[in-house]
Amino acid sequence: MQNSYFQVAKSFFNPETLIPFLIGAIFLSVLGNAISDILKAIIGDTTSDAVQIAIGSVVIFIFCVWLVAKSLTTNLPPMDLGKSSPRKHKGLILLVSREEPCRKAIEHHLPELKYCWLICSSQTLNVAKKLQQDFPKLIIPEPLVIKDVYDPVEFSHMVMNIYDNLPSRWTKDDIISDFTGMTAQGSVGMTIASLLMRQSSLQYTPAETRDGNKTGNSLNPIEIVLAGRRLARSKNLTKN
Structure with a gap:
């Protein structure tokens, strides 16, 4: 531990780092005093004027921090998880949380997406209704409300019922299910339905993280x- 402290002190207190630090500190001090004198000449030199200058400086500092943080967030490159995204489908089944x-899952499949089925609970029904309103060009039937969010069988039956009543001339390859939302039991139920329907597709929309913390945004869906599908793909590649 003492060696590490010694290394830090040695790296800091050497001409290569100390001299630029002192020059920068002196420059900022002179610049700060000059700006302070200018503000006093314009605003005044009383105690209330000094308080106004201090408050204004804090506000400007907070605004600059917010501006820098926003620019860093918007300019961050999209994370690559090394996974392939699903091709765009005409139909999408979503578990709504x-x-x-x-929204990210829906936007990924635009403009090919035509139908979107929303499975939700009574607590997330308002979210499903808002998605209906925000995507007026899509055909979004009334949200399907799950009675027991901890029953994977109910989820499975609901998903399979959607597959059994697809639009005319649609096949299972035209539709994909996203199991990101709701409970773990819901994800299990949707996966069971996909297995029972054989060639049905699945995707997951992961959360974006920075330094181990979730940002509140989502990454592109992962197929x-x-x-069973891997085996079918292998057979198709062998035939080709």
Whole structure:
């Protein structure tokens, strides 16, 4: 531990780092005094004027921090998880929890997306209704409300019922299910339905994280390839 402290002190208190630090500190001090004198000449030199200058400086500092943080967030490159995104589908089944991942999943499949089925609970029904309003060009039936969010069988039956009543001339390949939202039991139920429907597709919309913390945004959906679909793909590649 003492060696580490010694290394830090040694690296800081050397001409290569100390001299530029002192020059920068002196420059900022002179610049700060000059700006302070200018503000006093313009605003005044009383105690109330000094308070106004201090408050204004704090406000400007907070604004600059916010501006820099916003620019860093908007300029961050999209994270690459090394996973492939699903191709754009005409139909999408969503488990509705937070609005952000649902919106990201929908936008990924635009403009090819035509239908979107929303499975939600009574607590997330308002989110589903808002998604209906925000995507007026899509055909979004009335949200399907799950009675027991901890029953994977109910989820499975609801998803399979959607697959059994697809629009005319649609096949299972035209539709994909996103199991990101709601409960773990809901994700299990949707996966079971996908397995039972054989060639149905699955995707997951992961949350974006920075330094181990969630940002509140979502990344592009990831295609989940089950064992049966992998085997089918391998056979198709062998035939080709």
